[in-house]
Amino acid sequence: MAAGLTERRQLILKLVVQEFVETAMPVASDALVRKYRLGVSSATVRNELAALEDLGYLTHLYTSAGRVPTDAGYRFFVENLMERTSLSLPEQRMIRHQFYQVRGELDQWVQLAGAVLARTAQNASLVTPPRSSDPLRFRHLELVAIHESMALAVLVFHGGIVKQQTLTLDADRSPDDLRRVAGRVSDLLTDLTLNGVEELLNTDAQQPQPSFGDFERLLADLVVRAMHAFEEQVQEQIYSDGLIEMLSQPEFIPALAREDAERAVQRMRHALEILKSGRGLGQLIPQALASDGVQVIIGGENSTNEMREYSIVLARYGVDRAVAGVLGIIGPTRMAYPRSISTVRYISSLMSDLLTELYSTEQRPPEEDNA
Template identity: 80%
Template sequence: MSSGLTERRQTILKLVIQEFVETAQPVASETLVRKYRLNVSPATVRNELAALEELGYLMHLHTSAGRVPTDIGYRFFVENLMDRTTLSLPEQRMIRHQFYQVRGELDQWIQLAGSVLARTAQNASVVTPLRSADRLRFRQVELVAIHDTMALAVLVFHGGVVKQQTLALDAVRSPDDLRRCAARISSVLADLELSDVEDLLTRDQQQEGSEFGDFERQVLDLVARAMDAFEAQAQEQIYSDGLIEMLSQPEFIPALAREDAERAVERMRRALDILKSGRGLGSLIPQALASDGVQVIIGGENSADEMREYSVILARYGVERAVTGVLGVIGPTRMAYPRSISSVRYISSLMSDLLAELYQADQRSPES
């Protein structure tokens, strides 16, 4: 598709996006010629705008004569046209000073990262807590009788994670029965991750005769469900900030027309739901954790329907192969991408540097 983008069309596309991000108004040819002093006539620019629309980079909004960027237009802009900027040195010094004031306080660093991102990008921010780079691995299980029809399963995982689950008994089980079952399951599942446990259960179900008794299989299912719930909860923990900044964007300010007001209110409701529940963001977090650099997901590139009108910019932070998290910003697709990307890049780099210093200091400290 980019084969139809001449140098002049690329210039006009860049100007349209910059103007639309700045004004939130459809961009007309006369505006471009007048404001940017183009050496071509408005008629020529109109022809180029029509060509960009036909190629899928621009579109009409309602019946306006002006054009606005499409998701494809924004994507081409981010990858090929936007100016690569960095935060100014005074901004960097001020931000770094704020972090050093709460040096060593991990919870405060996470909150501060969200606050700084929201302020610098003028949109909502999202930050996930640090989590171990290692996947949750099973260690052992203990089964303790509560009464004749109920037992307590104490699940122990590597890294000191302990979960307790009640287990309904299909029959009266003696303490020796519970100990033998727990010992067998602990032996079979030792050091396994969730995917390994699920594979074991699938293979056992598919073979002609199960190698586990009914009660053992009940405990295996319990372990798999507990591990799945723990990993899902870890992905869903998202700290957010900048709701006021996000809702101050023109997309959330109702116009006079009733349909525009209803659309703005619906956008506001969706934004609140996304930031409160993390819905729509959960699938993006594992991708960001597994990727290097800054990840930009624009509008319809999101798989979740509720995210189709938003762009998300994410980056991993932390200490590689030790502890990592994800931070970024979310806002309407009409976003100041250079500013947002540079903000996410700088804060993720700063957080990683600070955590590396803290981690190295912990490694050097003598064991108590």
């Protein structure tokens, strides 16, 4: 038990979180006593609310207003007070049926996952397409002369990824010379990851007689830039849905006071920017890919300022040692955490099952024709 959190204070904290999530209104002691028949006076509950505020689990927006949870309050609720729930069986059957209607269509699975997450949790969703769980590795390089002073560099990576780049040649080079240089660079870099290529280049540059000539180093630097660009592109591939659901939350609905209206509009613009650009989300993806189970990041626990008014529920999905992606929910910190967590957990499990089935089918040897 956290210091100062008696059983009664834990109960009151749990009720405050539940009431605030449900109503989006500060919670007063009188309301708790009336609704939950706590068996103590309003004065006693007020004292407990004040103690919870002193401990950092609650705060109040105005002097005479009721209390609302802080990030620490939500965190304690999620880890210690929240009832672990699952989606109802009818919901699970309906969702599974939707996915099996687009059976085998991986792109549609990703889009459907985003739509189902948003609709079920009533907040915005994010999904990254599944990608190889292994780091990108270089395979080989080809150089094709297209002009006496230009060549086309074809960079081939494991997994069938191909990148092309035109090069301006610093000297006349015959096709045989281009093939020889490409073969040498390929031999030096084959099967290396981005870190491996960079480490090799840094070590070689410190040698009295470097293995890479000037033109070969230029080609190796081209490989490094291509691998960096690929990694950045992968991080930016975040599919989002549920903008309408998130903007329907009370946090985004203007109140009567002008300052509240301006604040709501500012929040809307901010939410649009996050979902459109993925800024503040990309760095959470590697963290989720490296973790098991459902990850919950609440408000100020986010490392970037633009995300500190939001909570994110993420989970990894995929096939072990093959491919993996991330899916989750983003919304205001006043989030229905039990519902959000159970939704993310179920969809990630379903996506993993579907991908496992897809990959096992693709890798299954064809049946022999006995006719």
